[in-house]
Amino acid sequence: KAGVTQTPRYLIKTRGQQVTLSCSPISGHRSVSWYQQTPGQGLQFLFEYFSETQRNKGNFPGRFSGRQFSNSRSEMNVSTLELGDSALYLCASSPRDPTEAFFGQGTRLTVV
Amino acid sequence: AQTVTQSQPEMSVQEAETVTLSCTYDTSENNYYLFWYKQPPSRQMILVIRQEAYKQQNATENRFSVNFQKAAKSFSLKISDSQLGDTAMYFCAFMKHELLNSGYALNFGKGTSLLVTP
Numbered sequence: 653k654a655g656v657t658q659t660p661r662y663l664i665k666t667r668g669q670q671v672t673l674s675c676s677p678i679s680g681h682r683s684v685s686w687y688q689q690t691p692g693q694g695l696q697f698l699f700e701y702f703s704e705t706q707r708n709k710g711n712f713p714g715r716f717s718g719r720q721f722s723n724s725r726s727e728m729n730v731s732t733l734e735l736g737d738s739a740l741y742l743c744a745s746s747p748r749d750p751t752e753a754f755f756g757q758g759t760r761l762t763v764v
Numbered sequence: 765a766q767t768v769t770q771s772q773p774e775m776s777v778q779e780a781e782t783v784t785l786s787c788t789y790d791t792s793e794n795n796y797y798l799f800w801y802k803q804p805p806s807r808q809m810i811l812v813i814r815q816e817a818y819k820q821q822n823a824t825e826n827r828f829s830v831n832f833q834k835a836a837k838s839f840s841l842k843i844s845d846s847q848l849g850d851t852a853m854y855f856c857a858f859m860k861h862e863l864l865n866s867g868y869a870l871n872f873g874k875g876t877s878l879l880v881t882p
Contacts, residue, residue: 687872697870706867742809750859751859751868753870754811755801755808757806758808
């Protein structure tokens with residue numbers, strides 16, 4: 653069974669640009685959540701989607717958005733990038749039991 | 765809001781020895797889940813062990829076990845017979861039970877960097 657796949661693995665963007673990250677969950681998993689990991693703030697919850705609906709959202713500005721498609725694949729978008737958005741973005745998918753979250757290897761975003 | 769505190773930024777242990785990583789949390793919830801995740805240099809988060817707050821028995825997974833003290837809001841991880849492959853960042857995390865069907869979110873501590881030496 654394939655794991656959670658995040659693309660791209662690495663990304664370099666310029667301040668002010670926007671970026672879209674993709675997450676393909678494990679087959680059969682309908683819940684996808686996103687986390688931002690930085691050295692200063694640690695791991696912070698961004699949002700969670702289930703069956704194309706955002707069910708929960710963390711404390712991030714509106715520049716951070718996401719969506720989930722009917723095949724459970726999810727994308728997150730960050731507009732008007734700031735230097736502080738440089739981080740490892742992790743995606744996790746879960747089966748019916750959300751306490752069994754499986755993480756992808758992350759997308760390393762660098763904003764210059 | 766729930767806070768998770770890991771007071772040991774770095775720890776070191778020799779191969780085959782036992783090490784304990786500390787975690788405390790603050791919550792007004794009565795029903796919740798606690799987790800330990802491992803993040804090796806590959807950066808992929810791996811679930812090590814989980815504990816349901818309403819279960820008094822401490823969870824065990826092979827060489828990994830926890831000491832869950834609900835009243836003290838403490839959740840430590842013991843790694844027995846440490847192996848070189850255990851070298852990683854270890855994160856303690858909290859999840860409210862009520863969010864299971866309405867949008868779960870893991871609340872992580874800052875992590876403990878564990879180095880296993882030969």
